[in-house]
Amino acid sequence: DIQMTQSPSSLSASVGDRVTITCRASQGISNYLAWYQQKPGKAPKLLIYAASTLQSGVPSRFSGSESGTDFTLTISSLQPEDVATYYCQKYNSAPPTFGQGTKVEIK
Amino acid sequence: EVQLIQSGAEVKNPGGSLKISCQTSGFTFTKYWIGWVRQMPGKGLEWMGVFYPGDSDTRYSPSFQGHVTISADKSITTVYLQWSSLKASDTAIYYCARGEGVNWFFDFWGRGTLVTVSS
Numbered sequence: 001d002i003q004m005t006q007s008p009s010s011l012s013a014s015v016g017d018r019v020t021i022t023c024r025a026s027q028g029i030s031n032y033l034a035w036y037q038q039k040p041g042k043a044p045k046l047l048i049y050a051a052s053t054l055q056s057g058v059p060s061r062f063s064g065s066e067s068g069t070d071f072t073l074t075i076s077s078l079q080p081e082d083v084a085t086y087y088c089q090k091y092n093s094a095p096p097t098f099g100q101g102t103k104v105e106i107k
Numbered sequence: 108e109v110q111l112i113q114s115g116a117e118v119k120n121p122g123g124s125l126k127i128s129c130q131t132s133g134f135t136f137t138k139y140w141i142g143w144v145r146q147m148p149g150k151g152l153e154w155m156g157v158f159y160p161g162d163s164d165t166r167y168s169p170s171f172q173g174h175v176t177i178s179a180d181k182s183i184t185t186v187y188l189q190w191s192s193l194k195a196s197d198t199a200i201y202y203c204a205r206g207e208g209v210n211w212f213f214d215f216w217g218r219g220t221l222v223t224v225s226s
Contacts, residue, residue: 034212036152043202043216044144044152055214087152089212095168096210098152 002027004090006099012107019075021102023088026069032092033071035064038101039084047086048073080106109133111141111203111217118223119193126189127220129203136184137161140206142213143177143188147199155201157209158186166209193224 003026013019023033031051036044046055048064051071061076075082083106088099114128129141142157156167158177165177179186188201201220204213 038152043218044204044213045216046212046214049212049214089152089154091208091211094166094210095154095170096212097154101151 001095001097002029002090002093004088004097004099006088006102008102009100010103010105012105013078014107015078015080017078019078019082019104021073021086021088021104023071023073023099024069025071025090028069029090029092031066032090033064033066034089034091035062035073036087036089036098037082037084038087044087075104078104078106109205109215111205111215113201113203113217113220116221116223118225120226121193121195121224123193123224124189124191125193125222126187127201127222128185128187129217130183130185131205132184134205136181140209140211141179141186142204142206143175144202144204144213145171145199146202146219147196152202155188157206159209160184160186164209193222195224197222198224 005024033051035048038044051066052064063074065072085101085103087101110132112130137160140157143155145153155171158165176189204216206213
């Protein structure tokens with residue numbers, strides 16, 4: 001199975017900071033990578049699919065990119081409402097596994 | 108409006124059986140896959156399996172194959188997740204979610220059903 005390694009596991013940043021989360025695939029997955037946001041006590045919410053396509057209604061401060069087997073979720077200017085855990089998910093093949101998650105907090 | 112409405116929290120004894128539901132609306136039920144995702148307390152997301160109401164095709168993660176069953180009732184556009192013999196380790200929140208393909212991302216999610224297995 002293809003493994004997804006997400007880093008860091010947690011981070012603390014100030015409001016307005018640029019935040020970057022990385023997900024590395026153990027093998028090539030093309031651009032079959034999605035990012036989700038899960039706020040405390042809530043269901044996950046789709047942010048990005050196809051590595052860089054923003055889901056409808058998601059603020060433009062969120063963006064995704066890919067470089068080979070490395071994928072990045074960037075929050076250009078962290079807002080208080082962005083406190084959440086973020087997960088990547090590869091979906092090129094079965095099973096479509098999730099990364100371990102990155103918890104984002106406000107400093 | 109796409110909606111996935113999940114059944115309420117359950118408390119069960121080990122060895123017991125359980126069936127939780129995910130009632131859908133706002134889209135053509137037979138044209139999307141409905142999946143289940145487990146989240147154990149304080150842990151991450153685990154893909155369990157998916158069901159395609161169009162032809163009842165069902166796929167499971169190897170980690171969950173044989174321990175759970177996914178089914179549906181097309182007449183009420185509802186998908187189910189069931190256990191025949193619960194374990195304490197089944198204690199978790201279970202989310203249903205909609206996807207366009209068998210191994211695909213999920214674009215809409217239910218709010219989750221908390222299942223607690225304890226004696």
